[in-house]
Amino acid sequence: MTQAAVTQVFIPSQLTSYTGGATRVDASGATVGSVLDDLDRRFPGLKFRVVDEQDRVRRHMRLFIGRRETRSVAAPLQDGDELLIFGALSGG
Amino acid sequence: MTDAIQLLVGTRKGAWIYRSDAGRSNWRVQGPVFLGSIVNHLVLDPRDGRTLLMAASTGHLGPTIFRSTDDGATWTEAAKPPAFARSDDPRARAVDHSFWLEPGHADEPGVWWAGTSPPGLFRSADGGATWDSVAGFNDHPSYWDWCPPEAGTPDGSLLNQIVIDPRDAAHMYVATSSGGVFETLDRGATWAPLNENVRADFLPDPYPEFGQDAHYIALSPTNPDRLWQQNHCGVYRLDRPGTRWSRVGEAMPPEVGDIGFTVVPHARCAETAWVWPMDGTDVWPRTSPGGRPAAYRTRDGGASWERQDRGFPTEQGWFTVKRQAFCADDRDPVGLYLGATNGEIWMSGDEGESWRRIAAHLPEIYSVVAAPLRA
Numbered sequence: 467m468t469q470a471a472v473t474q475v476f477i478p479s480q481l482t483s484y485t486g487g488a489t490r491v492d493a494s495g496a497t498v499g500s501v502l503d504d505l506d507r508r509f510p511g512l513k514f515r516v517v518d519e520q521d522r523v524r525r526h527m528r529l530f531i532g533r534r535e536t537r538s539v540a541a542p543l544q545d546g547d548e549l550l551i552f553g554a555l556s557g558g
Numbered sequence: 559m560t561d562a563i564q565l566l567v568g569t570r571k572g573a574w575i576y577r578s579d580a581g582r583s584n585w586r587v588q589g590p591v592f593l594g595s596i597v598n599h600l601v602l603d604p605r606d607g608r609t610l611l612m613a614a615s616t617g618h619l620g621p622t623i624f625r626s627t628d629d630g631a632t633w634t635e636a637a638k639p640p641a642f643a644r645s646d647d648p649r650a651r652a653v654d655h656s657f658w659l660e661p662g663h664a665d666e667p668g669v670w671w672a673g674t675s676p677p678g679l680f681r682s683a684d685g686g687a688t689w690d691s692v693a694g695f696n697d698h699p700s701y702w703d704w705c706p707p708e709a710g711t712p713d714g715s716l717l718n719q720i721v722i723d724p725r726d727a728a729h730m731y732v733a734t735s736s737g738g739v740f741e742t743l744d745r746g747a748t749w750a751p752l753n754e755n756v757r758a759d760f761l762p763d764p765y766p767e768f769g770q771d772a773h774y775i776a777l778s779p780t781n782p783d784r785l786w787q788q789n790h791c792g793v794y795r796l797d798r799p800g801t802r803w804s805r806v807g808e809a810m811p812p813e814v815g816d817i818g819f820t821v822v823p824h825a826r827c828a829e830t831a832w833v834w835p836m837d838g839t840d841v842w843p844r845t846s847p848g849g850r851p852a853a854y855r856t857r858d859g860g861a862s863w864e865r866q867d868r869g870f871p872t873e874q875g876w877f878t879v880k881r882q883a884f885c886a887d888d889r890d891p892v893g894l895y896l897g898a899t900n901g902e903i904w905m906s907g908d909e910g911e912s913w914r915r916i917a918a919h920l921p922e923i924y925s926v927v928a929a930p931l932r933a
Binding site for chain 1: 644645
């Protein structure tokens with residue numbers, strides 16, 4: 467059985483109300499989507515504010531695996547990867 | 559309950575609650591609540607007088623619903639906000655924002671309805687904690703004809719009102735920005751257009767079966783067979799069981815016109831209603847016509863209209879009142895409240911005869927709901 471990767475996730479200010487103020491949390495999962503699922507189990511409601519019901523990353527949210535941007539929840543993660551969630555600019 | 563009123567104010571940057579004294583003279587403010595969130599609607603449950611539901615999103619984050627049972631002091635997020643079903647259809651929809659929240663029928667405590675953009679109807683049976691897609695509308699075989707994705711209003715196509723017949727929980731109307739008005743007699747399982755004689759001057763057939771832009775609909779509280787509609791193309795009235803709308807806005811002064819976002823029926827007189835005209839000429843400025851803000855009142859079912867502008871700027875007043883931002887209370891005399899795009903709240907304590915500003919400097923106001931204030 468494959469061990470789920472442990473990923474450190476950067477939480478942007480827009481979402482720290484879900485994480486009790488934490489800006490870095492660990493989560494498990496082999497893909498971006500499964501890491502977000504793991505976060506959602508611990509911080510209910512967080513995932514839906516980042517990814518819509520069709521599993522599309524919301525328009526003004528940006529996800530990076532290390533320095534590589536991804537818009538896919540199917541993107542694979544390796545043990546030790548860092549997933550960074552940012553709220554991009556969205557007007558005044 | 560007292561004679562005091564609370565105003566539930568949703569703005570582009572958060573929510574505020576204003577609470578009056580018994581005379582509606584002095585107002586205390588609570589807020590901001592969720593500063594920075596886009597709050598399209600904040601509504602009190604009239605069945606318990608204490609539960610508040612808020613439709614919120616931000617420029618970044620997806621849409622959600624917050625619930626408070628302690629007058630807005632603390633809030634709990636919905637465990638399952640409104641969301642369309644997963645689909646592999648290339649047109650698969652995702653809720654961009656919840657726009658309208660409607661408490662269910664008095665006989666159905668805990669039931670709430672929500673209208674969204676893109677147009678969708680959702681129902682909660684647990685006080686707003688979890689929401690389910692109403693397949694009868696959202697998956698209707700004609701959905702994509704009624705709600706074509708390219709027919710958006712500037713902030714996206716809407717299912718913008720839900721109205722429930724107080725005599726029958728199964729009888730409902732919804733208003734949409736791309737299909738007009740629809741009616742169900744079976745609690746949302748089946749729907750039919752209800753747009754006869756309502757103009758859509760932006761379509762090849764100006765009187766289609768559906769395709770109208772119904773900015774706002776409201777039932778007369780004392781005569782639920784009377785429907786008022788502020789449409790993109792005028793003010794209309796429909797008396798059921800009739801199905802043909804009458805354009806009562808044609809009696810408005812031609813230099814003002816009958817374009818607007820909203821219509822407010824009187825709490826006790828079915829012949830009386832207010833509209834807030836806006837400039838719908840050439841490029842549609844959607845500002846107060848001529849820079850002279852005014853409400854217009856009918857007391858004869860729309861046969862005639864009188865201007866009510868005492869207290870408003872007499873020149874260079876260019877604000878707009880959006881569709882959820884004009885409302886009435888049920889006191890005697892009726893109080894009227896409006897929130898403007900410039901962040902001001904105005905009220906009339908004498909059924910529109912005179913107006914005064916009770917708040918300023920808020921963000922752009924999206925919604926104002928007047929509700930009784932518990933003692």
